[in-house]
Amino acid sequence: MTLTNSHIIPYLKQAKAKIDEQLRIEISKLNGPKVLIDAMNYSLEAGGKRLRPIMLLATLEAFGQNSEKGIPLACAVEMLHTYSLIHDDLPAMDNDDLRRGKPTNHKVFGEANAILAGDALLTYSFEMIASLDDPEITSQMKVELIKQLAQAAGAEGMVGGQTEDLIAENNPNLTVEELEHIHVNKTGKLFIYSVLAGAILARANEEQMNHLEQFAYHLGIAFQIRDDILDIEGDVEKIGKPVGSDFENEKSTYPSLLTVDGAKKKLNEHVDKAIKFLYKANVKHEQLETISMYIIHRDN
Numbered sequence: 001m002t003l004t005n006s007h008i009i010p011y012l013k014q015a016k017a018k019i020d021e022q023l024r025i026e027i028s029k030l031n032g033p034k035v036l037i038d039a040m041n042y043s044l045e046a047g048g049k050r051l052r053p054i055m056l057l058a059t060l061e062a063f064g065q066n067s068e069k070g071i072p073l074a075c076a077v078e079m080l081h082t083y084s085l086i087h088d089d090l091p092a093m094d095n096d097d098l099r100r101g102k103p104t105n106h107k108v109f110g111e112a113n114a115i116l117a118g119d120a121l122l123t124y125s126f127e128m129i130a131s132l133d134d135p136e137i138t139s140q141m142k143v144e145l146i147k148q149l150a151q152a153a154g155a156e157g158m159v160g161g162q163t164e165d166l167i168a169e170n171n172p173n174l175t176v177e178e179l180e181h182i183h184v185n186k187t188g189k190l191f192i193y194s195v196l197a198g199a200i201l202a203r204a205n206e207e208q209m210n211h212l213e214q215f216a217y218h219l220g221i222a223f224q225i226r227d228d229i230l231d232i233e234g235d236v237e238k239i240g241k242p243v244g245s246d247f248e249n250e251k252s253t254y255p256s257l258l259t260v261d262g263a264k265k266k267l268n269e270h271v272d273k274a275i276k277f278l279y280k281a282n283v284k285h286e287q288l289e290t291i292s293m294y295i296i297h298r299d300n
């Protein structure tokens with residue numbers, strides 16, 4: 001099936017607008033020191049694509065359900081994602097001055113406030129799930145949603161992946177398999193969570209859960225490969241060649257290990273696998289497929 005940008009963009013814009021509105025509502029409920037709330041808001045409003053929450057909503061739609069009921073949970077995922085970006089940019093991690101074309105959180109609010117804003121976003125995400133006010137979302141479902149988010153974000157997921165990524169910086173012989181393992185933990189697990197959280201709300205059966213998990217697993221890898229390719233294309237546009245020409249002394253990426261063409265081939269393989277599992281899940285696949293196509297064609 002071929003989907004063009006003219007199909008994808010309106011759908012994503014509409015879903016993003018709903019998420020943005022609810023994020024503003026959720027943050028307005030918080031009574032904390034002004035500088036902390038401002039720092040949280042700064043990164044929340046800095047122009048993220050909202051891919052993870054959109055995937056959660058699209059999963060609900062895949063089960064024929066109204067996506068509105070997933071919006072607060074989707075916002076909790078975005079809060080957690082935003083924390084990870086703030087901390088990732090800190091001097092002790094990637095030491096980035098810019099994110100999404102704007103000064104990073106610590107550049108505007110100082111390092112201590114950026115750490116605290118990240119901490120507050122992380123903790124608020126769990127509070128939001130515990131506070132979900134919908135009679136269809138039982139306490140048992142909330143516990144499961146909280147447990148799975150903690151697993152996706154913690155030592156066995158995103159934080160573990162970030163740690164492995166830092167270790168890998170000193171390994172010039174990193175293999176594609178090792179790189180993949182890092183990215184599955186660092187970014188993939190939150191993608192997987194987003195889909196499974198939607199499936200939990202929709203009361204998917206076990207077989208559907210398993211297929212959707214595989215769908216999101218492959219999509220998460222495809223997302224990362226696309227990100228690596230975009231980085232290279234951005235460097236070539238800016239300075240006429242990839243940073244660290246011939247990829248020497250550079251952090252390992254899919255293009256550095258496989259060449260750009262090899263990375264593109266791998267990306268397509270993962271998207272094909274993702275779509276195969278999506279179809280196996282026997283759900284209404286249109287929106288999730290639309291997002292998958294966006295992820296391989298996106299240019300930011």
Ligand code: GRG
Nearest residue numbers: 048049050051084085087088159162186187227
């Ligand atoms: C610091 C605990 C901790 C974790 C950091 C997710 C992560 C782990 C770091 C983000 C750094 C990074 C650039 C990872 C590669 C994956 C990626 C491109 C994430 C950004 O996700 P997008 O493109 O971001 O969905 P937007 O800006 O749209 O929200």
